[in-house]
Amino acid sequence: MNYLGIDFGTSGARAIAIDADGQIVGEGRCQYPTPEPNAKGWEQTLWALIDQIPQAIRQHTSAISIDGTSATVLLCDRNHIPLVPPLLYNDTRGGTPAIAPTHSPAHSTTSSLAKALWWKNNLPANILANARYLVHQADWLSSLLHGQPGISDYNNSLKLGYDPQTLSYPDWLLGVEISPWLPNVLAPGDAIAPIQPQLTQRFNLPKNCMIKAGTTDSIAAFLASGASTPGDAVTSLGSTLVIKLLSPIAINDTQSGIYSHRLGQQWLVGGASNTGGAVLRHHFSDDELSSISQRIHTEIPSGLDYYPLLTAGERFPISNPHLPPRLTPRPSDPVRFLHGLLEGIAHIEALGYQKLITLGGGPVHRIYTAGGGAQNLTWQTLRAKALGIPLVSSLHSEAAYGTARLAANLVAKA
Numbered sequence: 001m002n003y004l005g006i007d008f009g010t011s012g013a014r015a016i017a018i019d020a021d022g023q024i025v026g027e028g029r030c031q032y033p034t035p036e037p038n039a040k041g042w043e044q045t046l047w048a049l050i051d052q053i054p055q056a057i058r059q060h061t062s063a064i065s066i067d068g069t070s071a072t073v074l075l076c077d078r079n080h081i082p083l084v085p086p087l088l089y090n091d092t093r094g095g096t097p098a099i100a101p102t103h104s105p106a107h108s109t110t111s112s113l114a115k116a117l118w119w120k121n122n123l124p125a126n127i128l129a130n131a132r133y134l135v136h137q138a139d140w141l142s143s144l145l146h147g148q149p150g151i152s153d154y155n156n157s158l159k160l161g162y163d164p165q166t167l168s169y170p171d172w173l174l175g176v177e178i179s180p181w182l183p184n185v186l187a188p189g190d191a192i193a194p195i196q197p198q199l200t201q202r203f204n205l206p207k208n209c210m211i212k213a214g215t216t217d218s219i220a221a222f223l224a225s226g227a228s229t230p231g232d233a234v235t236s237l238g239s240t241l242v243i244k245l246l247s248p249i250a251i252n253d254t255q256s257g258i259y260s261h262r263l264g265q266q267w268l269v270g271g272a273s274n275t276g277g278a279v280l281r282h283h284f285s286d287d288e289l290s291s292i293s294q295r296i297h298t299e300i301p302s303g304l305d306y307y308p309l310l311t312a313g314e315r316f317p318i319s320n321p322h323l324p325p326r327l328t329p330r331p332s333d334p335v336r337f338l339h340g341l342l343e344g345i346a347h348i349e350a351l352g353y354q355k356l357i358t359l360g361g362g363p364v365h366r367i368y369t370a371g372g373g374a375q376n377l378t379w380q381t382l383r384a385k386a387l388g389i390p391l392v393s394s395l396h397s398e399a400a401y402g403t404a405r406l407a408a409n410l411v412a413k414a
Helices: 039-052 112-122 137-146 197-203 217-225 277-283 286-293 334-358 377-387 399-407
Strands: 002-008 012-019 024-031 061-068 073-076 133-136 151-153 184-186 191-194 210-216 232-237 241-247 259-263 266-273 366-370 391-393
Touching (some): 002 217, 002 399, 012 039, 039 137, 061 217, 061 399, 073 112, 073 137, 133 137, 133 151, 137 151, 151 210, 210 217, 217 232, 217 241, 217 259, 217 366, 266 334, 277 334, 286 334, 286 377, 334 377, 366 377, 377 391
Parallel strands (some): 151 184, 232 366, 366 391
Antiparallel strands (some): 012 024, 191 210, 232 241, 241 266, 259 266
């Protein structure tokens, strides 16, 4: 039997099929059809990805799971048809939801809750009259496969206000006007329903192919890494810097931007910084990053004290919407400038892990690395110096692989 994981990221989507031993047996990759993300484009991408998996693999696929970007949401009618364009993970128009406690991950300008409240307060009455389901990107895409509306998972629903410790919506959320929109929440990896009959014929999938609850893209990347025991951590070096530590306790600290996802009976604690690859690409092309980084002498400090950000505002390990970038002085030598940027990002990562340890997350034994930045050996050397913690290669760097493992029950349910 085979298992299919599908990852909807910020710039494109990926599908990976694995067998019962976790070996990859099929892959697909697809860019979104339009620069501006939209539900129709996501649907087209989903069908294209499934089509890219060889038919011989599809016809023996027993489960499918999908991950999506955290806090990307859709508002749908009773037929699960989107009423308005989706609001994306980085949309801040709703401001901070005053109803959410400050320790809640929903107490954020980019949370699912902030977006839901913005819709409630700003959409025309005729649209609101037809609103029935608030769902996340992964939820909606999964529903295209199983046909059941209004179902989510507790990773995606964390920033909506769902409490993963009690496995329920808190009282403060059930009393607000949007409460009728809230989805039913399952554990990631839980079975939802078999695939819809018309899709078994269209894609030559088994009638009993089960669609399972998904997760977020960052959790899927953690699941792909192979990290499995307390003290294992994963750093994702993508457009932003995301760190997660497997801990026996949940930690939520507003001042540090730290929040916790449930992972079976354990917790993934961490946060996302606004530093990362996007800052590097603002100053250097990919070719320049590759060639210039090879000229850096990592044994000699740059002498620069940078906090690399594109614009003012930081989420983690300092939660400050007004924190300014620190990128001066800028040397004329591009090698030294890049050296300073990479050092600065490494120091932010080290500060993040120190915060987790200080707040009770437990010791960090090893750090797996995911994301495009994992390919830059100079960056890895500078990170190793700053962290003082063993760095190990991820089992796989693609989030879709983690979601496939979730579908196959090869991981503790997230």
